[in-house]
Structure formats: C-alpha cells, structure tokens
Amino acid sequence: MNEKPWMMSAPALTLFGVLLLVPLCMTFFLSFNSFGFYTGIENTVSMENYAEVVSDSYFWEIFGRTFAIALATTFFCALLGVPQAYILYRLSPAWRSIVVLIVIGPLLISVVVRTLGWAILLGNNGVINSALQNWGLIERPIKMMYTSGGIVLALTHVFLPFMVLAVWAALQRKDPAVEAAAESLGARPFTIFRRIVLPQVIPGILSGSLIVFSMAASSFATPAILGGRRVKVVATTVYDEFLNTLNWPLGAAIAMLLLASVMVIMLAWNRLVERRYGEALE
Amino acid sequence: MNQNGRFSQVFNILFCAFMLAPIVVVMGVSLTPEGFLEFPPSGISLRWYQAILDNPDFIEAAWISLKLGIVAATVASVLAVPAALAIGQGKFKGREALQALFLSPLMVPTVVLGIAFLRFLSLFGLNGTFTGLVLCHAIIITPFILRLVLAAVVGLDRTVDRAAESLGASNWTIFRRITLPSILPGVIGGWVLAFITSFDELTVTVFIVNPATTTLPVRMFSHITQTTDPLVASVSALTVIFTIILMVAVDRMYGLDRLLIGEGKK
Amino acid sequence: MAFLEAHGLTKTYGETNAVDNLTFTVEKGSFVSLLGPSGCGKTTTLQMIAGFEDPTMGKIKLAGRDLSAIPARDRGLGIVFQSYALFMHMTVAENVAFGLEMRNVDKAERKRRVADALELVHLGHLANRYPRAMSGGQRQRVALARALVIEPELLLLDEPLSNLDAKLREEMQLELRRIQREAGVTTLMVTHDQSEALAMSDRVLVMEKGRLQQEDSPFEVYERPRTSFVSTFLGKSNNFEAELKSVSPTASQLLIGGRALTGPTVNLTPGTVEVAVRPERIEIVDAAEAVITGTVRERIFLGAQWMMNVATPLGDMLVIRRNAGRREAEIGDTVHLSWAPEHMRILPLNEVAA
Numbered sequence: 001m002n003e004k005p006w007m008m009s010a011p012a013l014t015l016f017g018v019l020l021l022v023p024l025c026m027t028f029f030l031s032f033n034s035f036g037f038y039t040g041i042e043n044t045v046s047m048e049n050y051a052e053v054v055s056d057s058y059f060w061e062i063f064g065r066t067f068a069i070a071l072a073t074t075f076f077c078a079l080l081g082v083p084q085a086y087i088l089y090r091l092s093p094a095w096r097s098i099v100v101l102i103v104i105g106p107l108l109i110s111v112v113v114r115t116l117g118w119a120i121l122l123g124n125n126g127v128i129n130s131a132l133q134n135w136g137l138i139e140r141p142i143k144m145m146y147t148s149g150g151i152v153l154a155l156t157h158v159f160l161p162f163m164v165l166a167v168w169a170a171l172q173r174k175d176p177a178v179e180a181a182a183e184s185l186g187a188r189p190f191t192i193f194r195r196i197v198l199p200q201v202i203p204g205i206l207s208g209s210l211i212v213f214s215m216a217a218s219s220f221a222t223p224a225i226l227g228g229r230r231v232k233v234v235a236t237t238v239y240d241e242f243l244n245t246l247n248w249p250l251g252a253a254i255a256m257l258l259l260a261s262v263m264v265i266m267l268a269w270n271r272l273v274e275r276r277y278g279e280a281l282e
Numbered sequence: 283m284n285q286n287g288r289f290s291q292v293f294n295i296l297f298c299a300f301m302l303a304p305i306v307v308v309m310g311v312s313l314t315p316e317g318f319l320e321f322p323p324s325g326i327s328l329r330w331y332q333a334i335l336d337n338p339d340f341i342e343a344a345w346i347s348l349k350l351g352i353v354a355a356t357v358a359s360v361l362a363v364p365a366a367l368a369i370g371q372g373k374f375k376g377r378e379a380l381q382a383l384f385l386s387p388l389m390v391p392t393v394v395l396g397i398a399f400l401r402f403l404s405l406f407g408l409n410g411t412f413t414g415l416v417l418c419h420a421i422i423i424t425p426f427i428l429r430l431v432l433a434a435v436v437g438l439d440r441t442v443d444r445a446a447e448s449l450g451a452s453n454w455t456i457f458r459r460i461t462l463p464s465i466l467p468g469v470i471g472g473w474v475l476a477f478i479t480s481f482d483e484l485t486v487t488v489f490i491v492n493p494a495t496t497t498l499p500v501r502m503f504s505h506i507t508q509t510t511d512p513l514v515a516s517v518s519a520l521t522v523i524f525t526i527i528l529m530v531a532v533d534r535m536y537g538l539d540r541l542l543i544g545e546g547k548k
Numbered sequence: 549m550a551f552l553e554a555h556g557l558t559k560t561y562g563e564t565n566a567v568d569n570l571t572f573t574v575e576k577g578s579f580v581s582l583l584g585p586s587g588c589g590k591t592t593t594l595q596m597i598a599g600f601e602d603p604t605m606g607k608i609k610l611a612g613r614d615l616s617a618i619p620a621r622d623r624g625l626g627i628v629f630q631s632y633a634l635f636m637h638m639t640v641a642e643n644v645a646f647g648l649e650m651r652n653v654d655k656a657e658r659k660r661r662v663a664d665a666l667e668l669v670h671l672g673h674l675a676n677r678y679p680r681a682m683s684g685g686q687r688q689r690v691a692l693a694r695a696l697v698i699e700p701e702l703l704l705l706d707e708p709l710s711n712l713d714a715k716l717r718e719e720m721q722l723e724l725r726r727i728q729r730e731a732g733v734t735t736l737m738v739t740h741d742q743s744e745a746l747a748m749s750d751r752v753l754v755m756e757k758g759r760l761q762q763e764d765s766p767f768e769v770y771e772r773p774r775t776s777f778v779s780t781f782l783g784k785s786n787n788f789e790a791e792l793k794s795v796s797p798t799a800s801q802l803l804i805g806g807r808a809l810t811g812p813t814v815n816l817t818p819g820t821v822e823v824a825v826r827p828e829r830i831e832i833v834d835a836a837e838a839v840i841t842g843t844v845r846e847r848i849f850l851g852a853q854w855m856m857n858v859a860t861p862l863g864d865m866l867v868i869r870r871n872a873g874r875r876e877a878e879i880g881d882t883v884h885l886s887w888a889p890e891h892m893r894i895l896p897l898n899e900v901a902a
Contacts, residue, residue, distance in 0.1 A: 004372070005368035005369070005371075005372035005374050006367070006374075008364035008365060008367060008368035009364065009369070010363035011360075011361050011364070011365075012362060012364075012365040012384060012424065013365075013380070013383075015417065015420065015421060016383055016384065016421060016424075019399070019402065019417050019418065019421055020383075020386070020387065020395075020398075020421050021383075022396075022402060023398035023401055023402035024398045025389070026398065026401050026402060026405075027394070027397055027398040027401050030401055038467070061348055078534070080300075083290075083293060083295045084293070084294070087286050087290045087293060087294045087297075090286050090290075091286065091294075095544060097533070099294065099298065100533075100538055100539055101529070101530075101533060101538060102298045102301055102302060103297070103298065103301055104538055104539065104542055105526070105538065106302075106305065107542060108475075108478050108482075108525050108528075108529050109305060109482070109521075109522055109525050110481075110482040110499055110502075110518075110521055110525075111310055111482065111484065112482075112484055112499050112502050112503050112506070112518075113502075113518040113521060114304050114305065115304075115506075116304075116308055116502075116506055116510070116514060116515065116518055117303065117304020117305055117306075117307045117308040117518075118304050119506070119510060120304075120307050120308065120311055120319055120321060120510070120515075121303065121304060121307055123319075123383055127307060127321045129533045134337065154304075157300065157301065157304065160301070161301075161542075163544055164461065165539070168539070176473070189287055189517070214389070214391070216389070218391030218392060218393055218394070219485075220392065220393055220484070220485040220488075221484050221485060221499075221503060223505070224507065225503070225506055225507065228357040228507075234393075234531055235391070235392075235393040235485070238393050238397060239393065239489075242397055242489065243488075243489070248397075248401070249490070251397060252397060252401075255391075255393060255394045255397055256394075258391055258393070258394065259390060259391055259394045259520055262391055263389075266389070275433060
C-alpha cells in the first residue's frame with residue numbers, strides 16, 4: 001500500500017532526479033571551478049568567481065538594475081492588474097469570456113512575439129514616436145528602446161495576466177454578497193472597492209506580486225531584445241558568459257547568486273504573507 | 283449584467299488596447315508591401331508570407347518546435363498523470379516533498395535551468411540532440427500538467443473506484459474505464475498548456491539547441507537580435523494565429539481561466 | 549443454515565477496537581440492518597464484508613465459503629454506496645452494464661439484463677441519460693440497479709437513503725423493500741436512522757462502540773430493549789433508577805421513588821436497576837392511582853399528539869399523549885403519572901441518560 005504511490009511516481013521521479021537535481025548540483029559545483037582563456041574549465045575549488053562578482057561594480061549595477069526592473073514591473077502590474085481583475089469580475093458572463101481571452105490570452109503567445117511588437121512600437125522610428133511626431137506633440141523621438149523604462153513597459157505587458165489571474169482567483173473566493181451588503185449600508189462604488197473588496201484580495205495581490213517579481217527578475221527574452229548589449233540584466237549576462245565569453249564557471253556563479261536571491265526573496269515574502277494573512281488564505 | 287461604471291469601462295477598454303497593442307502591431311507589420319517595418323502598413327501584401335517559403339530555416343525550425351511540443355507534452359503527460367494520481371489520492375510520507383519537486387521548475391529561474399541542462403547534456407554528448415530537448419522540455423512543462431491533473435484528481439470520489447472494484451474491475455480497468463475518463467479534461471487541458479509552453483519556450487532552449495535542432499522561438503530570437511525585418515513579423519503572425527486557434531479550442535473545452543489558474547472547479 | 553456468518557469479527561485501529569468481537573448471522577433472502585450511531589463500527593463491518601478492509605481478527609463466511617482470502621473484486625457482492633458512486637461519464641445503461649462487462653457477459657444478454665434491472669427500479673425510460681442530469685432519488689435507483697444486475701448473493705447498502713430529503717426517503721423505503729423482495733436478494737443495510745431500520749428490516753442488529761447490543765426483529769428491539777443504550781437509541785424513552793427487590797418466574801417487585809410496584813419478570817439479580825418507560829405508555833391519571841406526581845414544564849402541540857415535559861422526583865419525564873380533541877394540562881399544572889407494569893423494561897444498570 002505504501003509503495004504504490006512511489007511506484008507511480010517513479011518514472012517522473014527518475015527524470016527529475018537525473019535531469020533536474022543532478023544538473024542543478026553540477027552547476028552549483030561548476031560555480032566554484034575556475035576558467036582560463038586557453039585552458040578552459042579547471043577542476044579547482046575556490047570562491048574566486050563569487051569574489052569577482054561581489055567586488056566588481058559592473059555586476060552590482062547589473063543586479064541592481066535587474067531587481068529595480070523587477071520591482072517596477074511588479075508595481076505596475078499591481079497598479080493595472082488589480083482594478084482590471086475587479087472589472088473582469090463584475091462583467092456580464094458574455095463580455096467576461098471575451099475580455100478574458102484578450103487579457104489572459106497573450107500569456108499563451110510567445111514572449112518573443114510580444115517583445116517584437118514592443119520593439120516595433122518603441123523604436124526611434126517606431127509607431128509611438130512617429131505618431132507623436134505626426135501629431136506635433138514632440139520634436140525629436142523619445143528614446144525608449146535600449147532603456148530600462150522600455151523593458152519595464154514590455155515586462156509589465158508580459159506578466160500582467162499573472163496578476164489579473166491571481167487577483168481574480170482571490171475575488172472568486174470572496175462572498176459575492178459583501179458588496180451588496182456594503183452598498184445597503186450606503187457605501188459608494190469606490191469606497192466599496194477600497195474598503196471592502198481590496199482588503200479581501202490582498203492575499204491574491206501578494207501571491208501575484210511574488211510570481212511577477214520572480215519571473216521578471218529572471219526574464220531573458222524581453223531584456224535581451226529591448227535592452228540589447230547596452231542594458232544588461234542578470235539573465236542576459238549569464239547568457240553572454242555561457243555562449244559568448246564561454247566563462248561557464250563565472251556564468252554559473254552569477255546564476256547561483258540569482259537563484260539564491262530569488263529564493264531568499266520568495267521565502268521571506270511567503271513567510272510575511274503567511275504570518276499576516278495566514279488565516280485569510282485558509 | 284455589467285456592473286461597471288463609466289470610469290471602469292474606459293479603463294477596461296484602455297487595458298484591452300494595451301494588451302492587444304504589440305500583437306496587433308506585429309500582425310499589421312507583417313502585411314506591409316515595403317522592405318522595412320512600418321505601421322500601419324501602407325498597403326496590404328502577402329509578400330512577407332511568401333518570403334517565409336524562401337527561408338527553409340524558419341520552416342525547419344517550426345517543424346522541430348511542433349514535433350518537440352507534441353513529444354515533450356506527451357512524455358510529460360505519461361509521467362505526470364500517475365504521479366498526480368499518487369500525490370492526489372495517497373496519504374504517504376514524502377508526499378508534499380514529491381509535489382514540491384515536481385512543481386519546482388516553476389520556481390527556479392529559467393536561465394538557471396538552461397545552464398544546468400547545458401552543463402549536464404554537454405557532459406554526456408547529448409547537447410543539441412532532439413532527445414535532450416525532449417527531456418528538458420518535459421521537465422519544464424510537467425508542473426503545468428501536474429497542477430491541472432492534480433486539481434481533477436482531488437475532486438474524484440474514491441468510492442467510485444470501490445464501486446467499480448466491487449463489480450469486478452481490475453486496477454488497470456478501473457484506471458482506464460473510470461479514473462482516466464473522469465480526469466480527461468484536466469489531462470487534455472494540461473497537455474495543451476504544456477504543448478504551448480514547450481512551443482514558445484526560449485530561455486532554456488536557447489542554451490541547449492544546436493543549428494540542426496534550432497526551434498522556432500530560438501530562430502526568431504536570433505533573427506530579431508540581428509535584424510528586425512517584416513519577415514520575422516510574418517512568422518510571428520502565423521504563430522499568433524496558430525496559438526489563437528488552440529486557445530479558442532481550449533477555452534471552449536476547458537475554460538481558459540481554469541486552465542491558467544489551475545483550479546479544478548466544475 | 550445461516551447464509552452470511554460473521555464470527556468474532558474484530559477491527560483494531562491503533563489502540564481502539566472499531567469493531568469488537570462481533571458475531572452475527574443473516575438468513576438467506578432476509579433484510580437485515582446494522583443500526584447504530586456514527587462511529588459505532590457498522591460501516592467498518594460493512595467494509596470488511598465488502599472486502600475493502602481486512603479484519604484484524606475473526607471470520608466472514610458467505611454460503612459456507614470463507615471470504616477472507618477473496619479480494620473485493622471477486623466477492624461478487626452488490627454494493628450501494630452512500631454517495632451512490634455512479635460513473636458520471638457513463639450513461640445510466642452503461643453504468644448498469646459495467647459489472648456485466650467485467651463478467652464477460654455477451655452483448656445480447658447484457659442488453660436484456662440491463663433492461664430488466666432498469667425496469668425493476670422503474671428507470672427503463674432514462675437508460676440513455678447521464679447521472680448528472682438526474683435527481684437524487686433517480687441516482688439512487690441507478691446505483692441499486694447497477695448493484696443488482698450482477699445478481700449478487702448479497703446486497704450491501706451503506707446508508708442508502710441518507711442523501712435524500714425527508715419525503716423522498718419515506719417513499720424510497722417502501723420502494724427499496726419492494727425491489728429487494730422482487731429480486732429476492734439477501735440484504736445487509738447499514739444505517740444510523742432507527743426509523744429506517746425499523747421500517748425496512750426483517751431483523752435489526754443494534755451496535756454501539758463496536759459491540760453488538762441486541763439482535764431482534766424490529767418490533768422486539770423496540771418493545772423489549774435489552775440494554776439502556778438500545779432503549780434510548782430506538783425511539784424516545786424515560787430511563788430512571790429503581791430498586792429490584794425480588795424476582796419470581798412470573799413477576800418482579802420494584803421500588804420506584806419510594807413506591808412498591810410489580811413489574812414483568814426479568815433475568816437479573818436484585819439490586820439497583822434501570823427502568824425504561826416509553827413516553828407514549830405513560831398516562832395522566834387521578835392522584836389516587838399515581839405512580840409519580842410532577843409539574844408540566846413544557847408542552848408542545850404536534851397535531852396528532854401532545855408532547856409534555858414533566859418535572860418529577862425521578863427526573864424530567866417525557867409524556868406523549870394522543871390528541872383526543874380535548875384540552876390538555878397546561879404548563880405549570882400538577883399532573884399524576886402512571887403506567888401499566890408490563891410497559892416497564894427492567895435493564896441492567898447503566899449510567900442513566902438524563
């Protein structure tokens with residue numbers, strides 16, 4: 001009886017053990033190896049890669065930019081996604097299914113395609129700049145490509161659906177009669193949203209924020225296309241170390257630092273959420 | 283009934299416009315008769331769609347992505363369904379750890395997964411092989427299937443199994459005739475979601491392909507980082523149309539919100 | 549000869565005995581109920597007979613065969629589950645046909661037997677419906693047809709009516725009994741509902757805390773409860789302590805609240821005993837004939853009868869009086885209560901249920 005679940009999980013467990021746990025451990029050990037331009041990866045054990053990352057302001061800047069972008073993206077996702085989830089919740093079923101397709105559907109469309117769209121929109125000769133110039137609102141194009149702001153804009157688009165879904169799920173868990181109750185007591189729509197609805201969906205906002213933040217902090221395609229070589233983030237730096245410089249140990253160390261910081265932030269966040277909203281999440 | 287006020291309705295429209303903007307722009311640009319990116323296009327031409335036919339690279343890559351998605355989603359389903367049944371129905375030590383392990387690819391930054399796979403596969407000479415891609419993709423997409431199947435399994439009434447057993451059904455018959463049909467919507471939904479995830483995957487894949495196994499997203503990515511011409515827009519537009527067809531089909535069958543939230547409400 | 553026999557059946561979970569040395573028999577063709585409150589072990593007993601739980605000790609025999617080595621799927625019992633456990637993705641006919649398929653019954657015969665089974669439960673016209681689109685009562689009938697179509701030697705019913713609303717439940721009691729009689733199948737039902745057990749069974753087995761308290765016909769368990777638990781679990785009962793002075797082969801002498809009374813004979817040694825009197829057997833009489841005198845505390849009118857709570861030196865007494873179209877004692881009135889000696893049940897002392 002007790003072996004059956006393990007037997008049923010054995011195939012998946014084998015795959016995950018061999019192809020996930022082992023490679024992750026190997027990468028962890030790789031980050032302690034050293035790299036010579038002529039000798040390649042050397043099987044030594046030292047902290048030199050970590051020392052290099054920690055002592056170099058270049059890497060500090062990259063990590064700082066990455067987390068700043070992730071934080072800004074999370075903020076805008078919450079700012080736009082929370083009201084939209086509530087609007088979605090209050091739409092008639094027929095409209096809702098259409099708006100759901102529009103709002104959540106992009107999640108299933110390749111990030112490369114969506115980022116390409118933003119590249120076309122944001123370029124110096126792009127759709128936005130041309131339109132603004134045609135209308136005479138600006139003289140010279142606003143620089144949006146190869147800026148952190150452009151990346152935040154596109155990442156907000158990429159991850160908004162996750163926020164809407166998380167908040168929407170929280171909305172569906174609440175008693176649908178509470179708004180009517182508040183209204184019967186004389187509350188206006190905005191007050192109902194702020195005082196009654198918002199507090200009840202905070203767990204949803206927090207879990208949505210966590211998803212958005214962790215995905216934004218490790219996003220690759222969007223910063224690679226919109227930031228290019230000039231606006232590097234952690235993921236694109238790792239990519240360059242592995243596939244251009246070929247300094248795998250250094251790339252592995254950077255990746256491990258990313259993994260560690262994302263994990264620490266996620267765990268801390270989870271504990272905070274559980275402590276403050278543990279009962280509400282039941 | 284729409285209960286939203288005027289302000290909310292304006293917000294809703296602007297929000298939808300924001301979500302659609304980059305996708306509409308890509309679709310629009312793909313129809314340009316010019317040799318550069320322009321929006322709105324000055325005319326309508328299928329010139330850049332024809333150009334795809336002259337670029338076997340893209341067709342080859344699309345073919346690989348399609349095969350990869352189908353094989354990886356199927357492999358992951360075959361692994362995830364029994365695992366989900368074990369986790370969802372059993373009470374045993376290590377059950378939560380097992381579930382956490384199978385969901386962990388969602389937690390680990392994809393770029394970390396990418397280099398880990400690269401490191402591992404290159405040591406065994408599997409880097410760039412189709413087999414390597416299938417196995418790595420299977421790991422990345424297992425959580426999506428597991429979540430949906432788990433939601434379906436948790437809703438199952440165990441006494442139904444007992445009823446079938448009392449009528450003489452073997453364990454295999456119970457699985458095939460009773461359990462599987464009951465969780466089938468979850469399995470199919472999970473398969474489709476897994477397929478789309480695999481079909482669109484870039485960050486991991488970019489580390490573990492070689493020129494012979496380059497997938498469509500990787501091909502498009504490397505094309506965009508070198509030059510942005512309407513060719514990549516027309517390829518993008520085709521993948522968008524393909525995804526929309528799948529999406530509408532899944533929405534009809536399973537509900538898009540249910541698919542993505544992963545909650546098994548009927 | 550007994551058809552189903554349980555011998556010293558015991559199921560232990562950790563320290564506790566869910567079923568404790570249970571022995572009983574079921575005659576062929578009869579309808580027997582296992583009755584008791586939740587947690588009394590009745591469901592565990594059913595699970596052991598069905599083969600879903602292994603007994604810690606004891607034996608189960610069906611038609612002389614020992615069942616212990618036979619897995620559930622080969623026991624060939626018909627089971628109706630509390631939740632019905634219908635196969636929601638199959639039509640009614642497919643549900644009923646499933647057991648026959650497992651037995652490799654050929655298609656033509658399968659069809660005929662499914663049709664017969666559905667006819668028996670009056671569902672012939674709904675054969676191609678899905679259970680989702682059916683009412684609780686209809687689902688119940690599907691579950692019954694599915695269990696009966698395999699012509700089981702024994703039909704097990706696990707709280708079969710508990711998911712139905714009150715009105716439907718009464719209807720289904722009669723219906724279930726009719727179907728059982730027509731199919732002629734030996735039936736064991738588990739229930740916590742005493743009126744259900746009394747209405748439907750040939751014999752009732754009352755269980756408490758894993759032990760068999762009494763086995764009798766419905767009339768006997770109600771009229772002649774042998775333990776304090778049985779007297780209070782089946783119907784309402786006024787239980788109080790009394791002194792058993794002496795016992796003769798035809799009568800017994802009791803001291804109740806200081807009054808000497810003659811009661812029916814009993815197989816107990818003199819000492820403190822418990823006496824149970826049904827509320828509907830208590831009469832309101834003149835002071836001279838009173839066994840006990842008390843004050844009406846509460847009075848509820850139920851249409852066909854009055855229910856009164858009377859405070860007496862023996863404790864609160866529940867009195868049920870048929871509505872004879874007259875005025876009854878009011879709250880606060882002093883009333884004199886009495887009952888015929890033969891309506892007293894003298895039981896071994898238990899902690900008296902207040």
